[in-house]
Structure formats: C-alpha cells, structure tokens
Amino acid sequence: SAVISQKPSRDICQRGTSLTIQCQVDSQVTMMFWYRQQPGQSLTLIATANQGSEATYESGFVIDKFPISRPNLTFSTLTVSNMSPEDSSIYLCSVTTGRDEQFFGPGTRLTVL
C-alpha cells in the first residue's frame, strides 16, 4: 500500500481566487490521479498527473481551470483556479501501485463562497 497525505485538509475560499492542493506519497509511484467528489455523488476523475510531462485531462476538465504539477514520483499539486461555488467539493489524490491497486489521500474539502 501507499501512505498519502494532502494539504490543506479543508479550506473556505472566496470566488475568483485560486487554491493549490498538495499531495505527498511516502514512496515513488508511477501513476497519480486527481479526483473530485461532490456530496453524495460518485468519484469523478479530473486528470492523470504525469511525471515530467503535462497532465492528461478527462473530458470536461481543462488545464487552465485545473493546472497540475508533478515534479517527481512522490509529489503532485492540483490548483483550482478562478473558483466559483460550483467548485465546492472534495478533491482527492490517488496513486496506483504495481498491483494496480489504487489508494487515496484523505481529501481536501473545499468550500467556495
């Protein structure tokens, strides 16, 4: 398994501002992902964070709104830009191990006013 930490654990932000979420893993991993989960809803994959290259975004998500960095095999950031109340959600990073098992960080609970 992998131990994943995220910072911040929660935040309340004003609309129009940006928030950067950090994800740190205790071991080197090949695959890192960013998800969003709105209350009572299922997980929605935002993007795959690729080390050394641009992230791969899912349909409906764009780099200008959700820029992602992955400077090494243990760390990634997701920025939620120009926030609106619709961005209020839990943001989760996750990693995949060599056995294809996926593990999640504890999440960042974002509220946009």
Next chain:
Amino acid sequence: RKEVEQDPGPFNVPEGATVAFNCTYSNSASQSFFWYRQDCRKEPKLLMSVYSSGNEDGRFTAQLNRASQYISLLIRDSKLSDSATYLCAVNKGGYQKVTFGTGTKLQVIP
C-alpha cells in the same frame, strides 16, 4: 452504457443478515477488479482485490464472472459497522486508470 454500473441502493439489512452486491463492467479487456469501501465524508479505502478464483477475507467474499462481466461482493453476518458505500472498480491493467462505479449504499440496522 456506463463502463462500470452498480445498483445505488440503499440496501437496508438487519444485523446478522447476508447481503450481496453486483457490479457489471462493459470492457471485456478489463484485467483487474476491486471492491472499495467509503464511509461518509471519508476517502475510499481498498476492501479487497477480486481474483479469477475469487477472494475471501473473513465475512467478505468477492467473485468474478468474466463470461457475464460482473463482479460480486458477499457480506455475511452483517455488522452495524459495515454500513458504508461500496464501490467497485475495474482496470485494464498495465498502469491504466481505474474506473469506479457510483457505489452501492449499505445500511445495517439493529
């Protein structure tokens, strides 16, 4: 058709009951299968991997049916603490992204 489909429930069962969930997947090339548990306001946690030969861990049994393209999770002797949302997940293998179902909510009642 969604890649991974689950009955959202909720399944309300009495303590001690046996409950089973199914999850269907559309991609016949899928290689890896998992069940996750998600408690309210928490992140999903891996419950068990599902192997071709099935997998049992205490009160939990997972099965894979490749011919009909579904996986199942059986919980015996349900406990109050089993109340959660159970997500199935499917992967094509080889560092591909995992596709999650929308989850099945289980409520075990006293």
